[in-house]
Amino acid sequence: MILHELIDYSTLKIIWWVLLGILLIGFAVTDGFDMGVGTLLPFVAETDIERRVVINTIGPTWEGNQVWFILGGGAIFAAWPPLYAISFSGFYLAMFIVLAAMILRPVSFKYRSKRPDPSWRTAWDWALFIGSFVPALVFGVAVGNVLIGVPFKLDLDLRMTYEGSFFGLFSPFSLLCGLLSVSMLVMHGAVWLVMRASGEIAMRARRYGTVAALLGIVLFALGGYLVSSGYVEGYRITSEIDPNMQANPLAKQAVIEGGAWMANYAADPILWAVPGLGFLGLLGTLLLLQTRMEMLIFVFSKWAVVGIIATVGITMFPFILPSSVQPGASLTVWDASSTHRTLFNMLVATVIFLPLILVYTAWVYKVLWGKVDEESIERDNHTAY
Amino acid sequence: MELNVVDLSRLQFAMTALYHFLFVPLTIGLSVLLATMETVYVMTGREIWKRMVKFWGTLFGINFVLGVATGLTMEFQFGMNWAYFSQYVGDVFGAPLAIEGLMAFFLEATFVGLFFFGWDRLSKRQHLAATWAVALGTNFSALWILIANGWMQNPVGSMFNPDTMRMEVTSFFEVLFNPVAQAKFVHTVSAGYVTAAMFMLGVSAWYMLHGRHIAIAKRSMAIASAFGFASALSVVVLGDESGYEANLNQKMKLATMEAMWETEAAPASFNIVAWPDMEKRENLFAIEVPYVMGLIATRSLTDVIPGIKELVDRSKDRIRQGAIAWEALQEIRANPETVSDDVRETFRQNENSLGYAYLLLPFTDNPMEATTEQVEQAAWSTVPNVFPMFYAFRIMVACGFFFILITSVFFYYSSSGKLDQLRTNRRWLLHVAVWSIPLPWIACEMGWFVAEYGRQPWIIESMLPTSVAHSSLTVTEVLLTLAGFVALYSTLLVVEVALMIKYIRIGPDDGEPAEGQPPEISRPVAGAAPVPAE
Numbered sequence: 001m002i003l004h005e006l007i008d009y010s011t012l013k014i015i016w017w018v019l020l021g022i023l024l025i026g027f028a029v030t031d032g033f034d035m036g037v038g039t040l041l042p043f044v045a046e047t048d049i050e051r052r053v054v055i056n057t058i059g060p061t062w063e064g065n066q067v068w069f070i071l072g073g074g075a076i077f078a079a080w081p082p083l084y085a086i087s088f089s090g091f092y093l094a095m096f097i098v099l100a101a102m103i104l105r106p107v108s109f110k111y112r113s114k115r116p117d118p119s120w121r122t123a124w125d126w127a128l129f130i131g132s133f134v135p136a137l138v139f140g141v142a143v144g145n146v147l148i149g150v151p152f153k154l155d156l157d158l159r160m161t162y163e164g165s166f167f168g169l170f171s172p173f174s175l176l177c178g179l180l181s182v183s184m185l186v187m188h189g190a191v192w193l194v195m196r197a198s199g200e201i202a203m204r205a206r207r208y209g210t211v212a213a214l215l216g217i218v219l220f221a222l223g224g225y226l227v228s229s230g231y232v233e234g235y236r237i238t239s240e241i242d243p244n245m246q247a248n249p250l251a252k253q254a255v256i257e258g259g260a261w262m263a264n265y266a267a268d269p270i271l272w273a274v275p276g277l278g279f280l281g282l283l284g285t286l287l288l289l290q291t292r293m294e295m296l297i298f299v300f301s302k303w304a305v306v307g308i309i310a311t312v313g314i315t316m317f318p319f320i321l322p323s324s325v326q327p328g329a330s331l332t333v334w335d336a337s338s339t340h341r342t343l344f345n346m347l348v349a350t351v352i353f354l355p356l357i358l359v360y361t362a363w364v365y366k367v368l369w370g371k372v373d374e375e376s377i378e379r380d381n382h383t384a385y
Numbered sequence: 386m387e388l389n390v391v392d393l394s395r396l397q398f399a400m401t402a403l404y405h406f407l408f409v410p411l412t413i414g415l416s417v418l419l420a421t422m423e424t425v426y427v428m429t430g431r432e433i434w435k436r437m438v439k440f441w442g443t444l445f446g447i448n449f450v451l452g453v454a455t456g457l458t459m460e461f462q463f464g465m466n467w468a469y470f471s472q473y474v475g476d477v478f479g480a481p482l483a484i485e486g487l488m489a490f491f492l493e494a495t496f497v498g499l500f501f502f503g504w505d506r507l508s509k510r511q512h513l514a515a516t517w518a519v520a521l522g523t524n525f526s527a528l529w530i531l532i533a534n535g536w537m538q539n540p541v542g543s544m545f546n547p548d549t550m551r552m553e554v555t556s557f558f559e560v561l562f563n564p565v566a567q568a569k570f571v572h573t574v575s576a577g578y579v580t581a582a583m584f585m586l587g588v589s590a591w592y593m594l595h596g597r598h599i600a601i602a603k604r605s606m607a608i609a610s611a612f613g614f615a616s617a618l619s620v621v622v623l624g625d626e627s628g629y630e631a632n633l634n635q636k637m638k639l640a641t642m643e644a645m646w647e648t649e650a651a652p653a654s655f656n657i658v659a660w661p662d663m664e665k666r667e668n669l670f671a672i673e674v675p676y677v678m679g680l681i682a683t684r685s686l687t688d689v690i691p692g693i694k695e696l697v698d699r700s701k702d703r704i705r706q707g708a709i710a711w712e713a714l715q716e717i718r719a720n721p722e723t724v725s726d727d728v729r730e731t732f733r734q735n736e737n738s739l740g741y742a743y744l745l746l747p748f749t750d751n752p753m754e755a756t757t758e759q760v761e762q763a764a765w766s767t768v769p770n771v772f773p774m775f776y777a778f779r780i781m782v783a784c785g786f787f788f789i790l791i792t793s794v795f796f797y798y799s800s801s802g803k804l805d806q807l808r809t810n811r812r813w814l815l816h817v818a819v820w821s822i823p824l825p826w827i828a829c830e831m832g833w834f835v836a837e838y839g840r841q842p843w844i845i846e847s848m849l850p851t852s853v854a855h856s857s858l859t860v861t862e863v864l865l866t867l868a869g870f871v872a873l874y875s876t877l878l879v880v881e882v883a884l885m886i887k888y889i890r891i892g893p894d895d896g897e898p899a900e901g902q903p904p905e906i907s908r909p910v911a912g913a914a915p916v917p918a919e
Binding site for chain 1: 446447449450451453454455456457458460461463464465466468469471472474475476477478479480482483484485486487488490491492494495496497498499501502503504505506507518546548549550551553554555557715718719721856857858862865866869870873877880884887888
């Protein structure tokens with residue numbers, strides 16, 4: 001079979017870079033508001049019935065949203081095996097913390113309403129908070145570390161040794177990224193609550209959302225400044241690299257250089273539109289949160305998430321996981337992917353299934369749409385969480 | 386014994402997978418049973434079937450979330466603890482995992498929300514479609530993960546590439562239609578159906594014994610026994626198919642399952658009971674049935690099944706051959722551009738045994754210089770511990786035949802309309818059904834053990850040993866996460882079982898009095914204050 005020759009290897013690599021971006025953004029946009037809502041739960045809702053309103057705005061759909069995360073893991077494994085291997089084993093303890101926290105989420109949703117006992121319910125509320133806040137923070141910290149570079153080495157057999165430690169993950173810049181991630185998702189979740197809840201809860205959500213959007217603007221700008229000023233150094237490939245090459249991260253040379261992360265913007269100024277989109281989304285959300293245009297706020301909030309995450313990808317391209325101790329072993333789009341055949345097969349599967357997923361997900365949201373309030377919880381007491 | 390990263394990572398993987406597999410079989414089976422019951426509801430319009438779906442659906446939900454929660458770990462653990470494995474086989478192994486997400490997880494996770502929350506928002510038929518989508522999703526998920534697992538047992542459709550230092554797909558089609566994967570899929574899914582059927586049967590029997598919810602219990606029994614009987618037959622037949630496939634490509638697994646140390650004249654006899662001794666490399670005693678083993682494993686009277694000792698001898702040759710491939714590979718890796726074609730040719734001729742050279746790495750740094758003793762040690766490392774293999778397999782098989790027996794008995798009573806008799810004359814049968822509830826879980830876990838422990842020392846059969854597939858981690862790190870997972874999972878398991886028992890005690894909504902029964906409201910149970918049913 002030479003069907004896969006229909007598309008160039010190098011083109012497929014780019015397509016998969018874009019698809020992975022779409023998956024991660026899909027995760028952040030959909031499960032992002034679930035995490036924001038979970039983080040806000042103890043603060044925007046005080047009584048049990050209020051908390052049930054908040055939980056039920058996401059209750060029926062959060063599970064599908066979480067699949068973006070699982071699929072992200074699977075797709076990275078399939079498209080960039082070394083990235084999957086190095087990042088998850090390198091960030092081992094951080095990854096464990098994320099998993100442990102995320103494991104609490106499904107259980108909290110399902111089990112909270114199974115017993116009337118207030119201490120039981122409060123315990124699950126906090127479990128839900130941990131399951132939302134912790135991953136939001138750690139994902140941001142992880143992205144910060146990827147921008148800085150990760151201390152891994154590859155030997156001739158492509159066996160990786162990791163030279164960092166868990167506490168080494170927390171630098172001022174990576175914490176800034178973690179806070180940015182939390183602000184962004186809290187804002188997104190707050191906007192969701194404005195749209196899906198009402199009354200006191202929506203009022204409080206507006207206030208938290210406003211603060212989060214403001215913080216988001218400040219942190220995104222500060223992060224951008226740190227990268228562009230060269231405080232956070234970038235990476236640059238210094239040898240020839242053939243975009244059609246077989247995967248082999250050791251075949252090139254690269255250096256660490258202040259300002260190298262700005263090279264793509266210098267070469268293609270139109271790329272400034274991407275961080276611009278992030279700012280526009282944040283700013284629009286901030287302003288619109290003071291109005292009644294609920295659906296429109298959500299649109300801006302979504303674009304903020306898209307813009308911020310895409311900025312990271314564009315800034316680093318073609319790098320996907322730079323090595324701070326052996327820059328030549330950094331993983332890039334060109335030298336760390338699966339084979340031509342696998343990328344093609346996976347593309348076929350994606351082209352078939354992704355549109356289907358989008359269609360039925362949209363249908364399910366449509367069926368379940370509508371404001372959730374105390375009356376609707378009372379009415380559906382037996383089916384609601 | 387000194388703790389090392391490989392053993393601890395294996396322990397953690399086994400622990401998390403076995404926990405995950407406590408919830409998955411019930412999800413797989415119950416989803417199909419729910420869809421079946423709801424189909425009956427939509428076709429007949431009888432409310433009682435809807436109440437059944439809602440009741441069993443509540444139990445399904447309590448179980449489902451833990452399957453989802455523990456499944457999260459599974460998706461990332463390959464990278465976390467088995468980084469070299471992930472790099473070495475990701476080109477082949479990653480695709481089924483990703484497709485599982487695309488095809489299965491989205492389907493089940495999206496529609497499960499509608500299953501619980503859509504009763505009043507959807508038409509009957511739309512809701513039924515949502516329920517079937519959940520059932521389809523869970524079953525697809527089993528398909529793709531077993532395609533991935535089947536490839537670990539029988540790595541078809543792929544080749545090692547020395548320039549990228551990994552296994553690469555040569556035919557995705559072969560990976561998909563791997564006979565081992567297909568047999569495993571039907572075997573595992575049927576095991577899930579049996580699990581759900583036995584669960585439903587046992588819970589219904591408990592209601593019958595307590596004189597509660599009789600109308601629902603009888604209908605549930607009827608559907609569970611028919612479904613369970615068919616599935617129990619299928620699980621045994623496909624288990625046999627798996628054994629046959631194992632004889633084709635995992636002869637060592639088969640030999641250890643049977644504690645067959647020596648090669649016997651065909652057709653080999655079957656050990657019903659034995660006491661295998663790893664030190665002495667023999668069975669201290671054994672009760673044998675002539676011919677049976679040969680017939681099952683080879684389906685012939687003349688094919689010989691090699692015993693453990695012969696297989697170890699064969700491994701020695703492959704280890705020597707693998708060492709040649711290993712040495713050539715070192716040269717290719719050091720000078721990929723300039724290495725001579727002769728070296729590449731040497732590699733190509735011996736590459737099938739490369740994995741066997743890795744077996745020497747725990748004993749020597751240079752496989753080419755391995756002593757006879759080291760080769761002997763490495764060859765014997767291909768034998769998994771025989772005792773647990775032998776008994777895990779027998780426990781599983783015994784359970785399988787027991788399931789056929791008990792489901793057929795209940796199927797007889799339900800199809801001849803005699804279920805009511807059980808309440809008066811044959812109460813012991815109901816007790817048996819209740820006490821059998823844990824058995825399918827035991828059988829499933831044993832099956833997992835035989836399949837995965839029996840694959841050792843390989844992570845990819847004959848290609849990559851587990852001992853070199855791990856990540857760059859410290860013992861402390863893995864100990865920390867292992868302790869964390871054990872604590873977290875055990876807590877959740879306790880909560881889950883407590884909730885299951887609570888909701889079984891509350892029981893289904895009986896609706897209007899039916900079939901001359903007095904109206905039954907849930908018996909007062911401690912703590913059973915009015916709470917949302919879902």
